[in-house]
Amino acid sequence: MGSLLSSMTVAAGALRAYERVLDVTENNVANAQTPGYAAQVQTLEAMPLDPSGGLIGGVEAGQIQSERNQYADQQVQQQTTLLGQAQQQVNSLTSLQSLFDISGTSGISVALNNLLDSFSGWAQSPNDAVSQQSVLNDASDLATAFQQTATGLTLAEQDAENGITQTVSTVNSLVGQLQSYNSQIMQGDRGDSGLDAQVHSTLEQLAQYVSFTTLNNPDGTVSLLLNGQTPLLVENQQYQISAGMEQPASPPPVNSNGRPPVEILASDGTDITSATTGGQLGALVNFRDSVLPSFIGDGYQQGQLNQMAQQFADRVNQLLEGGQTTAGAAGAALFTYNASDPTNAAASLAVNPEITADQLAAGDGSSSNGVALALSGLENPTASADEIDGESFTQFYGSMAAQVGDALDTANNDLTVQQSAVAQAKNIQQQMSGVSLDEEATLLIQFQNAYDANARMLTVLDQLVQDTINMLPTS
Amino acid sequence: MERETEDKFTAAGEGAGTLETARAAVEEVAALAVSPAPEVLDRTALLLQSAIACLTAVRDRSGCASDGVGQARELKRIQRAIQTAGALLRKAQQYHSGWSGYLGARTGGYRAGGQPAPLARPSRFWVEG
Numbered sequence: 001m002g003s004l005l006s007s008m009t010v011a012a013g014a015l016r017a018y019e020r021v022l023d024v025t026e027n028n029v030a031n032a033q034t035p036g037y038a039a040q041v042q043t044l045e046a047m048p049l050d051p052s053g054g055l056i057g058g059v060e061a062g063q064i065q066s067e068r069n070q071y072a073d074q075q076v077q078q079q080t081t082l083l084g085q086a087q088q089q090v091n092s093l094t095s096l097q098s099l100f101d102i103s104g105t106s107g108i109s110v111a112l113n114n115l116l117d118s119f120s121g122w123a124q125s126p127n128d129a130v131s132q133q134s135v136l137n138d139a140s141d142l143a144t145a146f147q148q149t150a151t152g153l154t155l156a157e158q159d160a161e162n163g164i165t166q167t168v169s170t171v172n173s174l175v176g177q178l179q180s181y182n183s184q185i186m187q188g189d190r191g192d193s194g195l196d197a198q199v200h201s202t203l204e205q206l207a208q209y210v211s212f213t214t215l216n217n218p219d220g221t222v223s224l225l226l227n228g229q230t231p232l233l234v235e236n237q238q239y240q241i242s243a244g245m246e247q248p249a250s251p252p253p254v255n256s257n258g259r260p261p262v263e264i265l266a267s268d269g270t271d272i273t274s275a276t277t278g279g280q281l282g283a284l285v286n287f288r289d290s291v292l293p294s295f296i297g298d299g300y301q302q303g304q305l306n307q308m309a310q311q312f313a314d315r316v317n318q319l320l321e322g323g324q325t326t327a328g329a330a331g332a333a334l335f336t337y338n339a340s341d342p343t344n345a346a347a348s349l350a351v352n353p354e355i356t357a358d359q360l361a362a363g364d365g366s367s368s369n370g371v372a373l374a375l376s377g378l379e380n381p382t383a384s385a386d387e388i389d390g391e392s393f394t395q396f397y398g399s400m401a402a403q404v405g406d407a408l409d410t411a412n413n414d415l416t417v418q419q420s421a422v423a424q425a426k427n428i429q430q431q432m433s434g435v436s437l438d439e440e441a442t443l444l445i446q447f448q449n450a451y452d453a454n455a456r457m458l459t460v461l462d463q464l465v466q467d468t469i470n471m472l473p474t475s
Numbered sequence: 476m477e478r479e480t481e482d483k484f485t486a487a488g489e490g491a492g493t494l495e496t497a498r499a500a501v502e503e504v505a506a507l508a509v510s511p512a513p514e515v516l517d518r519t520a521l522l523l524q525s526a527i528a529c530l531t532a533v534r535d536r537s538g539c540a541s542d543g544v545g546q547a548r549e550l551k552r553i554q555r556a557i558q559t560a561g562a563l564l565r566k567a568q569q570y571h572s573g574w575s576g577y578l579g580a581r582t583g584g585y586r587a588g589g590q591p592a593p594l595a596r597p598s599r600f601w602v603e604g
Contacts, residue, residue, distance in 0.1 A: 071577050075570050413555060417562045420509050424563060427510040428570055441594050443513065444575045450516030451568040454504075457523035458561050461501070464530040465557065469550050471534065 006051075010058035017044055020061040027193070036201030038068035040193050066196065070216060072429035073200060077207040077214070079425045081279045083418040084208030088283035089411040092160065092291070097408050099152040100401035108397055111145040112312075114138045116379045116394075123372035126362030127326050133357050139316075139334050143349045146309045150347035153296040153305065157259065160288035161245070164262055167209050167281045168243045171232075174206045175224060179238040182221040186236060190220035211278025227275040230266045239267035253299030257341045260299060261289040291407070295400065297343035304400050309346035311388045313337055316375060323361030323371035331361025331371065494549040497529035501556040508563035519564070 024042040031037040042064055049057030101107040115138040122131040181199045189195050199222060203214060206224075212232065215223040224232040231239045247253055247260035262285060263273045273289070276282050289298075297303030302310075313335035320331040332355045338348035364370030374386075379394065381387045388396045504519045504526075530553075576591040583592025 071574055075573070079566070413558065417559050420505065420559070420563055421566050424509045424511070424567060425570065428567065431510070431512060440574075440578060444571055444578070444594060446513040447511070447516070447568070447571045448575070450513055450520065451564060451571070453520045454516060454523060454564050455561075455568075457520060457527060458557060458564070461523060461527055461530065462554070462557050462561075464527060464534060465550050465554050468530065468534045469547060472547055472550075 006056040010056055013047070013058040013060055017059050017061040024064060031193070031197065034194075034197050034201075036199065036204060037193065037197035038066050038200070041065045041067060064191065064193075066193065068196070068200070069429065070214075072425070073203070074214065076422065076425045076429060077203060078211075079418065079421045080204060080207040081211045083415075083422050084279040085283045086411060086415040086418045087208075088163075088280040089287070090408065090415050092156070092283065092287040093404060093408040093411050095156055095159070096153075096291070097404050099149050099156070100404050102398060102401040102405070108142070108145045108149055109394075109401070111138070111142040112394060112397065115142050116376060119372060119378070120376035122360075122362060123369045123376050126369040126372050129357060132360050135334075135360060136351060136355070136357055140351045143335065143351055146305070146346040146349045149305060150296065150309075153292060154347070157288060157292050157296065160284055160292065161262060163284045164243050164264075164281065164288065167284060168241055168264070171206065171209050171281065172238075172240045174202055174209070175232045175238055175240075177202050178206075178222065178224065178233055179236055182233065183236045185220045207279065209279045210276070210281050226266075227272065227278070229275065230270070230272050241266060241272070247299055251300070255297060255299050255302065255341070255343050258297055258299035258301075258343045259293075261293075296346075302342040302345070304396075306343055306345040308388060308393065308396055308400070309349045310337060310342065312393050313345075313349060315378070315386060319371050319374050320361050322364070324363045324365060325359060325361045326363070326368075327358070329359070329361075332359040334360070493529065494533055494546065494553060497526040497533070498549065498553045498556055500526040500529070501553060501560055505556060505560040505563055508560060508567060511564075511567040519560075 021042045021044070024040050028039045043062035044059050045062040047058045047060055048055045099107070102109050115135070118131070118134045118138040122128070122135050125131045178199065181195060181202070184192075184195060203222070206212065211227055213225045213228045215225070217223060217235070219235075221235050223234045226232050226241065230241075232241070233239070242265045243262060244265060245260045245262050247258075261273070263271050264276045264281070264285065266272050273285060276285055293301060293303060295303050295305045297306050317333040317335055320334055323331040325331060333352050334355060336348075336350055336352050338344045341348075362369050362372040364374070367373075378386050379392065381392050384390075386392075391399065500522045504522050507515050507519050507522075575594050579594040580591035583595060585591055
């Protein structure tokens with residue numbers, strides 16, 4: 001009888017334990033789509049068995065364990081940071097590309113070609129009032145195109161600054177959420193799988209904005225280090241970051257009116273801009289402080305657009321002012337710009353408001369169209385004075401536009417790769433979860449061999465493509 | 476005109492392997508590399524091998540190629556596909572070698588130089604009957 005009762009007690013205990021297992025499984029199924037959720041496992045523990053001592057054995061439910069793999073989580077976060085960076089680069093460069101049209105239908109490219117054509121037409125008929133007026137009109141269009149591009153770049157700069165401010169605010173807000181989760185964990189909610197899911201979902205969101213390292217503390221809380229070094233969160237203490245603009249004192253700026261760079265500051269005021277390279281924030285800072293200044297200038301450089309506007313205006317003015325009008329008077333300058341601010345040359349470029357068509361000097365003393373011919377020669381320069389950095393003005397502009405196009409092309413490729421890389425990290429995370437250590441060791445060795453074989457073949461393939469390209473006719 | 480050029484090139488390359496088939500193979504490698512498993516990686520190796528064979532055939536014919544522009548464009552697309560496939564395989568390799576190091580450190584500790592201990596490979600044998 002005693003044996004029957006013992007059996008029933010053991011069976012009842014087993015039923016209770018398996019009911020707990022079913023509850024946990026049901027919860028896993030219900031949360032399959034919950035962001036950040038990691039499957040839970042109900043462990044089972046054998047009860048002591050010693051019939052002579054009254055211990056009847058059986059099974060009972062033990063602790064619930066999480067299947068979370070911190071390494072896999074970290075890999076997903078790292079790839080998400082790279083994805084956020086690639087996405088932001090594509091967004092920023094797409095807006096920039098629209099300012100550098102090379103299709104020949106709008107912008108500086110077409111305006112420059114039209115003006116050079118007008119110079120050519122004027123050289124054919126230097127005294128023709130229509131040809132003279134055409135030069136003035138096309139010069140005005142070119143100045144407008146430079147102004148519009150400069151304005152577009154300034155707007156892109158402001159957009160990037162707004163983007164940085166918003167991203168910093170989002171980062172602080174997400175870290176604030178994590179701080180409140182840490183507080184709940186410290187108050188005893190450590191084993192709550194829902195809270196754990198919220199923490200990891202928030203970490204994944206944060207990863208697209210900045211690069212950070214997560215430290216899992218023994219008490220269940222997480223600490224975060226921005227770029228691996230600046231504390232963002234330690235237990236329930238948040239350290240907010242901020243963004244500002246300040247011109248560094250050293251080295252002293254060359255252009256006093258150049259826009260100061262954006263800087264990202266840690267909560268203690270330390271400048272952490274140079275370390276902020278990852279995620280959307282890193283991409284925005286790079287775009288605002290490096291990419292845009294290369295075109296529009298800053299405290300240390302004039303910017304290619306301003307350089308082109310100034311050198312083109314100077315060369316055209318120099319040729320015209322050295323010539324003679326039909327009436328024998330000295331020529332007048334065609335363009336004006338703000339010479340006191342090199343970073344404002346493109347934005348301030350305009351046709352000289354004083355000039356009239358008959359003040360355009362076509363002759364150079366020896367012929368009636370020497371200057372007009374020299375101006376039309378700017379299209380295919382033969383002298384260094386007519387070039388900018390060793391190129392014609394048209395080529396220089398083409399190179400500038402190509403830089404943007406190439407950078408956007410690379411960014412689009414990076415984005416495609418990163419979208420797949422995030423999916424890959426999540427797939428591998430799934431693949432490795434629940435596999436025994438023995439199986440993992442065997443799998444990892446198989447992986448290594450397979451990667452080596454693939455890598456060798458990719459190298460051969462890459463070389464083959466290059467060889468074939470080299471063999472093609474160059475025309 | 477461009478389409479015509481591409482068609483001409485495809486026709487010229489048919490038979491012993493074309494750039495399009497090489498590209499399709501490399502693009503499939505990139506798609507497969509999103510979910511790498513040992514058996515998938517065996518397949519990617521075979522696909523890369525077939526791409527190498529196609530390209531070798533194309534290269535051997537290229538000396539008399541008249542359509543340099545169409546061919547160059549297609550080769551650039553292959554280069555891009557190789558970059559994507561290569562990047563994904565590299566990332567997966569980094570993932571697994573990092574995981575291998577992590578497991579090695581957890582099971583065997585660290586070596587004197589601070590590197591994780593190599594992951595012990597379990598010995599097994601099967602008896603079937």
